[in-house]
Amino acid sequence: MPRTVHELGVTQSILQIALRHAERAGAARIREVSLVIGELSSIVDDSVQFYWDLISEGTIAHGAVLSFTRVPAMLRCQDCAHEFPLNQHDYACPACASSKVIVADGEQFFLESIDVDLAEPQPGL
Amino acid sequence: MTAKIPVVENILSANDALAGQIQAQLDQAAVLALNVMASPGGGKTSVILRTVRALMDEVRIGVMDGDIVEIDLRELAALGLPVSLINTGGQCHLDANMVLRALPSMNLGALDLLIIENVGNLICPAAFKLGVHFNIVIASVPEGADKPYKYPSMFRGADVLLLNKMDLQEYMDFDVDYFRQGVEALNPGVAFFPVSCRTGEGLDAWFAWLRAQLNSRSAAG
Numbered sequence: 001m002p003r004t005v006h007e008l009g010v011t012q013s014i015l016q017i018a019l020r021h022a023e024r025a026g027a028a029r030i031r032e033v034s035l036v037i038g039e040l041s042s043i044v045d046d047s048v049q050f051y052w053d054l055i056s057e058g059t060i061a062h063g064a065v066l067s068f069t070r071v072p073a074m075l076r077c078q079d080c081a082h083e084f085p086l087n088q089h090d091y092a093c094p095a096c097a098s099s100k101v102i103v104a105d106g107e108q109f110f111l112e113s114i115d116v117d118l119a120e121p122q123p124g125l
Numbered sequence: 126m127t128a129k130i131p132v133v134e135n136i137l138s139a140n141d142a143l144a145g146q147i148q149a150q151l152d153q154a155a156v157l158a159l160n161v162m163a164s165p166g167g168g169k170t171s172v173i174l175r176t177v178r179a180l181m182d183e184v185r186i187g188v189m190d191g192d193i194v195e196i197d198l199r200e201l202a203a204l205g206l207p208v209s210l211i212n213t214g215g216q217c218h219l220d221a222n223m224v225l226r227a228l229p230s231m232n233l234g235a236l237d238l239l240i241i242e243n244v245g246n247l248i249c250p251a252a253f254k255l256g257v258h259f260n261i262v263i264a265s266v267p268e269g270a271d272k273p274y275k276y277p278s279m280f281r282g283a284d285v286l287l288l289n290k291m292d293l294q295e296y297m298d299f300d301v302d303y304f305r306q307g308v309e310a311l312n313p314g315v316a317f318f319p320v321s322c323r324t325g326e327g328l329d330a331w332f333a334w335l336r337a338q339l340n341s342r343s344a345a346g
Binding site: 006009010013014016017018021022025027031035040041042043073075086087088089090091092099101102103107109110111112113114115116117118120 | 126127128129130131132133134135136137138139140216217218220248249251252253271274275277278281306307309310311313
């Protein structure tokens, strides 16, 4: 099951980044983790949430919901500037049929933000 | 009290940091490194064997192979080359951590060229930087001309693209123009070499490209 191992590694990376930023902010619990995933970046599917629930156990990230913003891959025609979604059959511009196109969007692969509960100030501190 | 904390950090930032450490080690030892990627059966081992045989009298070459068994390395070891298995434990790609841990098994000071053979897979390896100087992607005629359309990330990230098994083109109705159009859209100007490891056709152009990279590095060093 090579693909599942792939997702596990990606999930570990996400958890490390989320915990580091949560600790820096003094958070008591992570509620939500927002990810931005472009269609041209590494493949990540819903099994990430499954792995998250397993490997985050015992951390302040346990129970957090992972939310995905998926960004479609877009091409831009260099002759007529038309932008169109990448498809799996033909990269020619649907507006002017030019084959001079470049990738315009879809390479994002980052953790955008975390929603956290901030720790209550400890009395006497 | 709840709060939204902005992060905006690449999910693979830890891998990229380790890739930076690999590149620093390679550059310090003046070793040019290649990350060779292809589908299973695309011709990674054949290309590497051809390349090694063509250049081994000119430069000192080592090969690292991401695999679970040593089969691909035996022929290379028989040529007297330093070889090292990066045991992937069934992973679908090499990552910088695996390569960095295996790097001490190669004596970089005794090498000019390090070839890293990635796991046979046209999807996952593209995302993981290994700190090498060039990503070499091998596609092959029997896989079909639609591969740049089905696996865009792999072709987007290539520095060099070899199209292998050109000797089969007449039997396969492989549309080279359609293939190149897809590649050019994703990766304009990528170095492209149609080759056949069986007949040797086209390989001299690839060797010449690689020699030029090795020469420009040794001149700069």
